[in-house]
Amino acid sequence: MASLSEETIGELLARRARSNPGDVYCTFRGERISLGMLDRRVNQVATLLKSQGLRKGDRVGVMLPSHPDHLYLIFALARLGMVRVPINAHLLGAPLAHLLGELAPQAIVADGAYRVALEELASDLPQVIWRNGIDGEFDRFAACYEDDAAPAVKTDEIIALSPSSGTTGAPKGVLKSDRHLRAGPMAILRLTEAGPGDVFLFWEALHHGSGVAVAIAALMGGFQLAMLERFSASGFWDDVRRHRATHIHYLGSVLPMLLKQPERPNDREHGVRIAWGGGCPADVWHAFAGRFGVSMREGYGLSELITFVTANIDGTPGSIGKPLSYYEISLLADDGSPVAPGAKGEIAIRALDPRLGFLGYFRNPQADAAARRGDLFLSGDLAHRDANGHLFYAGRKKDMLRRRGINIAAWDVESVFAQHDAVAEVALVGVPSELGEDELKLFVRLREGASIAPLELIRWCSGKLPYFQVPRYVEFIDAFPKTPTQRIQKKELSRSVTGVWDADAAGFRAVRH
Numbered sequence: 001m002a003s004l005s006e007e008t009i010g011e012l013l014a015r016r017a018r019s020n021p022g023d024v025y026c027t028f029r030g031e032r033i034s035l036g037m038l039d040r041r042v043n044q045v046a047t048l049l050k051s052q053g054l055r056k057g058d059r060v061g062v063m064l065p066s067h068p069d070h071l072y073l074i075f076a077l078a079r080l081g082m083v084r085v086p087i088n089a090h091l092l093g094a095p096l097a098h099l100l101g102e103l104a105p106q107a108i109v110a111d112g113a114y115r116v117a118l119e120e121l122a123s124d125l126p127q128v129i130w131r132n133g134i135d136g137e138f139d140r141f142a143a144c145y146e147d148d149a150a151p152a153v154k155t156d157e158i159i160a161l162s163p164s165s166g167t168t169g170a171p172k173g174v175l176k177s178d179r180h181l182r183a184g185p186m187a188i189l190r191l192t193e194a195g196p197g198d199v200f201l202f203w204e205a206l207h208h209g210s211g212v213a214v215a216i217a218a219l220m221g222g223f224q225l226a227m228l229e230r231f232s233a234s235g236f237w238d239d240v241r242r243h244r245a246t247h248i249h250y251l252g253s254v255l256p257m258l259l260k261q262p263e264r265p266n267d268r269e270h271g272v273r274i275a276w277g278g279g280c281p282a283d284v285w286h287a288f289a290g291r292f293g294v295s296m297r298e299g300y301g302l303s304e305l306i307t308f309v310t311a312n313i314d315g316t317p318g319s320i321g322k323p324l325s326y327y328e329i330s331l332l333a334d335d336g337s338p339v340a341p342g343a344k345g346e347i348a349i350r351a352l353d354p355r356l357g358f359l360g361y362f363r364n365p366q367a368d369a370a371a372r373r374g375d376l377f378l379s380g381d382l383a384h385r386d387a388n389g390h391l392f393y394a395g396r397k398k399d400m401l402r403r404r405g406i407n408i409a410a411w412d413v414e415s416v417f418a419q420h421d422a423v424a425e426v427a428l429v430g431v432p433s434e435l436g437e438d439e440l441k442l443f444v445r446l447r448e449g450a451s452i453a454p455l456e457l458i459r460w461c462s463g464k465l466p467y468f469q470v471p472r473y474v475e476f477i478d479a480f481p482k483t484p485t486q487r488i489q490k491k492e493l494s495r496s497v498t499g500v501w502d503a504d505a506a507g508f509r510a511v512r513h
Contacts, residue, residue, distance in 0.1 A: 010079035010151030043146035045076035056081035061108035092117035173362035184307030185217035250277035252486030282318030422450035467510035
């Protein structure tokens with residue numbers, strides 16, 4: 001992969017705007033935003049931020065919807081060297097208070113739609129610059145002069161605190177430098193082979209690193225963004241056709257959600273060449289590529305490093321690929337020793353350039369130390385490697401359950417249930433057992449219009465799973481709590497079994513094969 005230049009994000013935008021001011025960077029609700037217009041609006045937002053008393057190094061929370069204003073603010077903060085603190089717009093109450101307490105922004109730019117959630121925090125709230133309201137100070141940026149000061153950011157200065165995904169615990173603020181935020185887009189360009197003339201359907205939440213990386217990659221690679229307000233499974237392919245997208249991005253449960261939409265005669269009538277992202281097992285890979293006629297590109301990345309640290313370019317179904325040239329990957333046992341060939345081990349990553357390694361957690365030295373083993377970053381994710389060096393994701397290390405003396409990877413069980421036609425999404429958790437260790441509780445979200453009895457679902461899986469992996473409890477759920485990457489937040493799922501369907505009470509016994 002190409003080496004990174006020393007040109008910062010702010011310098012990159014200024015250069016592209018000078019050389020190609022009329023090129024379309026992004027479309028949104030019919031508006032065509034050129035590179036020149038993007039640069040002008042970013043500079044106006046920079047003036048507004050300065051007028052609010054903010055300076056280089058200040059932490060600024062961002063709680064905005066998917067809208068070009070969000071993009072202008074992201075680039076303005078990077079240009080000024082202010083530290084962006086992204087805030088999931090769906091947070092409220094204790095999780096929102098925790099994030100603000102941990103990352104301590106000195107100011108927040110927030111949409112008026114989130115006023116109630118923020119003002120409920122009362123004394124814990126810093127200065128708020130409101131957008132879209134009676135006192136919408138942010139909306140006034142369009143009347144500001146352009147800030148003409150040169151970008152003052154150095155490549156390895158921290159300009160963002162990216163919340164970790166928080167699927168099993170409270171999120172932590174990951175330190176991100178300008179260099180880090182440009183390396184992720186370079187990985188996207190390597191994986192997608194995108195360039196001028198290409199169009200990315202841009203549905204990603206901008207409070208997550210993947211959305212920001214795509215926005216920066218468009219500047220680097222010269223492709224165009226077709227920005228949507230939100231992801232819609234039912235309207236996805238209509239959006240693809242309307243915007244003439246050539247690339248689509250997937251995360252978490254996105255592909256299964258699209259596959260479980262009713263088949264249409266025009267499923268292959270589109271211009272998409274490549275579907276790229278993370279979290280696509282082999283069965284979904286085959287089904288999606290076969291139905292929609294696209295090439296699949298899979299990678300693996302994490303909040304603590306960059307968007308992708310591996311890439312599957314050669315098309316091995318289900319594989320997350322091999323390490324990009326920035327990194328080396330080892331698979332380790334619990335004692336830190338390498339696992340045997342073909343065995344599962346924790347993904348441990350060494351950055352060949354320390355400036356692209358794990359830079360640490362904000363004000364959290366304990367978590368910082370726990371994530372390191374020498375110059376390795378311990379991901380908490382499991383994988384195995386085949387004889388050709390291809391890596392295959394195998395779930396979260398902390399998502400291992402122990403039942404009747406046997407270790408069980410939740411991912412192994414979930415991947416089987418996800419294949420049932422009636423099932424949209426599933427999540428397996430451990431619940432207390434009278435025998436100690438865990439009993440297995442399965443949460444199931446059914447496809448729209450589908451129905452199935454718990455006993456029927458358990459009988460279906462019993463021929464596909466060993467007896468000790470067959471869940472005892474089944475609870476149907478209307479919607480799962482999600483991270484911005486569409487990963488289910490298991491920590492928010494109830495461990496109570498009161499009133500929950502129980503295989504033992506129903507007289508079901510899994511057969512030992």
